[in-house]
Amino acid sequence: MWRGEPGSAGRYEHYEVPFEQGQTVLDGLRWIRVHKDPSLAIRFSCINANACKECMIRVDGKTVYACTTRLVEADMTLEPLPNKALIKDLVTEIAPPDERAENLSK
């Protein structure tokens, strides 16, 4: 999994998560935050309904929703979206420009 922040070189870190049939990449990421490293940044809202569309990341080079991509019993490579500004770790700037606080006039 790619970890890093804007301005840093970033690094790939290796995590092992328990495999349970049917679990998703988001389940695995949430497991890491609870059991290994709460500083891991991921973005999601609806958790499992595929309604919020916020958990988009790259898994093995493909852009997917973490909440609907199943874990497999093998290495998976997780990265932030390459075409969006990085915020931290797997989180990128996906809000429409006119819905960002920094773009508001006073």
Added chain:
Amino acid sequence: MRVKLETDVLVIGSGGAGMYAAIAAARKGASVLLVDRSLIGRGGATVMAQMTVAVAVGEEEPDHWEHHLADTLKAGRGLCDENLSRLLCEDGPACIREMDEWGIGWARRDGHMAQVHAPGHDRKRCVYVDFLNTGPAVSKTLRARVQRIPEIRRAGDLLITDVALRDGVCVGALALHIPTGNAVGVSAKATIIATGGLTRLYARNSASLNMGGDGYALALRAGAELIDMEFVQFFPIGHLAPRLVGMDPIMWDPFRYKLGGRLLNAQMKEFLPEEGRYVSARDVATYAILKEVAEGRGSPHGGAWLSFQHCSEATLRGAFGPVMDRLATNGIDLTRQPIEVAPIAHYHMGGIRVDTDMRTSVPHLFAAGEAVGGANGANRLSGNAITEAVTFGRRAGLRAAELAATSKLAAVPEGRFAGSKPKLNPAAAIVELQKVMNTEVGPLRTQAGLERALEHITSTKFDLPPPRHGLDPEWLDLHDFRNMRLVAECVTRAALARTESRGAHQRQDFAETSDAWSKHQSIRLVGGQAQLDSVPGT
């Protein structure tokens, strides 16, 4: 870095209530700032709602809002704030028709809005958008509307951390810009809390990440009152197994509306007097399933079986079209197998105490939607949540704009976080709290269990440390944990005090409904402590 923003009306939360409030306020001439800790119109409960909206439009058969009100009051087990219930039922048709004009696409039959019969209603009253698309359609319609109104500015990724007060009057709010960690002060002439409910407090829930009771915590710390906090509705047939991804766990509800379905125990026998019809009220079904589980007749994962095996492939596809393909990708074939369901925390009847103008007890602070308590009493009628969101949002937006028109902006005081980082993994602490709440403050409660929960909840106290620069996931979890603990304490204290069973509040040690308890409990913070008071029923 501190950023300052100014607006006539600040709306916190961009679900159905918040977006409708923004539209209504702008229509009245106010400038609006609509903020959400998630993306605009994406987080929150509305976008996840897959079922129906109860409204007396009378298109399927003659109806009147008074009939809807009668059903709402009956479902509320004698504890509805009738004025708020009336507002929901009376204003519902106008909002639903307005959204129809905005192109929401309510399902139609023979040229009129299709309305289905849902449990607890005396007639076909519930409109919907196919297929399982009601909430997303409401969200999308309101979002498109909001985007077209120049008076409404929108900001996602903005977490409101506290209501700002001057001399006890709300003058806006303090916020954190999540991606940068910047402090933001929002000066507002009127502020509306539309942050939804608290179902994230429970391990088994249909919540999004945003439903940790933020609005209740904001209101409490600002000095406002909460009411009916003990009434958390568990939805009886939340999806349990096999693992289903990409679908809301509430999805079996519309299946039951359209197709009936049979709820079965481990012996494959119906244990409710339904005979394949969807007629049991939510609280009744929840306790019946838990009773089967407790007596060793539950399904393998600790719930009940739900079977649609009486339906042909053609019937299922006719009713739910592409949803059948989504089920197939999850390995589920309803013609061949039942699925497992169990009660999950779904909605909170309690909330911020308001009058029919959505005013809280703090001047210039309003609330709307699920964040408001009282309209649904001790048990919410199926289909009333989105109706509540849009009607209360509309009223709050209108009244906030009227107030703003005669008010002046005041400077927002500096806020700061001065605590030190507690030694805990906040993500793990939240999971632990959710487990305790589910076990001890869930659908079945006892004094001993509630006391255990209270001890757990109050065992860790901390003040928030300053957030670090940039996105700080640990700080966000700490923020959520702090709010969730405060709100969990309110639910638990109210549940402990109510020594009776009524609607969604069931005490195993006080199984009967008591006339003496035909009253509400309010909660406010006094010297930092949650204090309960009795409020007579209406």
